Each structure stands twice: as structure tokens, then as C-alpha cells.
Amino acid sequence: ETGVTQTPRHLVMGMTNKKSLKCEQHLGHNAMYWYKQSAKKPLELMFVYSLEERVENNSVPSRFSPECPNSSHLFLHLHTLQPEDSALYLCASSQEYWAGGNTIYFGEGSWLTVV
Amino acid sequence: RKEVEQDPGPFNVPEGATVAFNCTYSNSASQSFFWYRQDCRKEPKLLMSVYSSGNEDGRFTAQLNRASQYISLLIRDSKLSDSATYLCVVNSGANDYKLSFGAGTTVTVRA
Numbered sequence: 679e680t681g682v683t684q685t686p687r688h689l690v691m692g693m694t695n696k697k698s699l700k701c702e703q704h705l706g707h708n709a710m711y712w713y714k715q716s717a718k719k720p721l722e723l724m725f726v727y728s729l730e731e732r733v734e735n736n737s738v739p740s741r742f743s744p745e746c747p748n749s750s751h752l753f754l755h756l757h758t759l760q761p762e763d764s765a766l767y768l769c770a771s772s773q774e775y776w777a778g779g780n781t782i783y784f785g786e787g788s789w790l791t792v793v
Numbered sequence: 794r795k796e797v798e799q800d801p802g803p804f805n806v807p808e809g810a811t812v813a814f815n816c817t818y819s820n821s822a823s824q825s826f827f828w829y830r831q832d833c834r835k836e837p838k839l840l841m842s843v844y845s846s847g848n849e850d851g852r853f854t855a856q857l858n859r860a861s862q863y864i865s866l867l868i869r870d871s872k873l874s875d876s877a878t879y880l881c882v883v884n885s886g887a888n889d890y891k892l893s894f895g896a897g898t899t900v901t902v903r904a
Binding site for chain 2 (some may be wrong): 719720723765768776777781783789
């Protein structure tokens with residue numbers, strides 16, 4: 679069983695909908711990440727939180743809004759998305775924020791389809 | 794130039810064969826290197842770290858060539874279960890442990 683769980687696993691939403699992706703890590707880690715993975719492309723880092731503080735926002739459109747209420751939970755709020763936002767969204771965690779020797783652990787991902 | 798580049802494949806090999814592929818990285822100051830495995834419609838999982846002296850984990854051997862800035866992964870005695878996409882992961886530079894991912898190399902092992 680993965681130490682990082684994501685819900686929902688699959689989501690289909692219209693361009694005018696508002697939905698949220700949820701991530702929970704059970705590893706006691708201090709850093710959490712959102713990645714986007716599109717077909718045949720490298721993982722794109724979206725947001726990084728360290729100890730509940732957002733430390734990176736990599737030019738992500740404002741229609742994606744992260745929230746980290748505590749070090750174990752991470753949300754990605756979605757609104758007015760575009761069809762090109764359809765992708766696999768991966769949550770991940772690591773012991774510390776970009777520290778040497780860290781291993782990054784991924785959740786199973788949320789498959790998002792925007793129609 | 795992309796930070797991490799991989800041959801997308803696919804590498805189609807019969808069971809029992811050996812398959813090897815490389816990954817090139819652009820930053821000569823990178824210090825941490827990893828191979829992740831991603832099964833179809835699943836999340837990436839750490840396969841192995843890559844050490845300067847090279848390292849083995851069972852049928853998997855990883856090598857680092859700093860002079861030419863590439864890492865390699867070799868799979869011996871391929872199994873059907875080795876079919877996956879292998880992601881090359883490299884840190885951004887000296888004392889910068891932000892990770893950059895390659896797009897992956899797909900390996901398909903056939904019976």
C-alpha cells in the first residue's frame with residue numbers, strides 16, 4: 679500500500695466546474711509536491727510545500743489553486759479548466775524540501791479529463 | 794537543451810534478453826541520479842539510485858559517466874514484468890537538489 683494516497687483516482691469535469699484533488703501522505707514527510715504528467719512528456723513540477731508553506735509555484739495558471747492545511751494533506755483546487763489541462767496529476771512527498779539524499783514518493787495519481 | 798533527455802523507445806525485447814538504454818543530462822554539476830519505474834497508468838516508483846562507481850540491484854545495473862554526462866540502465870534476463878517506462882531523474886546542480894525528470898524510456902518484454 680502506497681504511503682501517499684490520492685483521491686479521486688479519476689475525474690471528468692466540464693470547463694465551468696469546480697473540483698478538488700486531495701492528497702494525504704502517511705510517511706511523516708515535511709515536503710509535498712504537485713506534478714502534472716502529460717503523455718510522452720516529462721513530469722512538470724507545479725507546486726511545492728515545505729512545512730505547510732508554499733515554497734515553489736512554477737508559473738502555473740491561476741485556475742489551479744493549491745492548499746496545504748497541514749504537513750500531511752495537500753489539495754489542488756480546480757476551476758474553469760481547459761481541455762489541455764487533461765493529464766495525470768501526481769502528488770508526492772519527501773522527507774525534506776529538495777534535500778540531498780531524499781527519495782521522492784508518489785501517490786497513484788488522479789487522472790483528470792476536462793470536457 | 795532539455796535538462797534530462799531519454800530515448801523514448803519503445804525497446805521491444807524477448808524474455809531473457811538484455812536491454813540497455815541511456816539518459817543524458819545537461820548540468821555538469823548534477824550530483825544525484827536515479828532511475829524510477831512507471832508501470833502503465835501507475836505512479837513512478839524509485840527503482841534505484843545511481844552511484845559514481847556504478848551499482849547493481851539483482852538484474853538491474855546502473856552506471857554513471859560524468860565525462861559524457863549520461864547515466865545508463867541495463868536489465869539482464871528480462872522478465873515480462875519488466876515491461877514499463879523507466880524515468881531518468883537528475884538533480885539540478887551542485888547543492889541544488891531539485892529534481893528534473895526525463896520523459897521516460899519504454900521497455901516492452903515479449904514472451
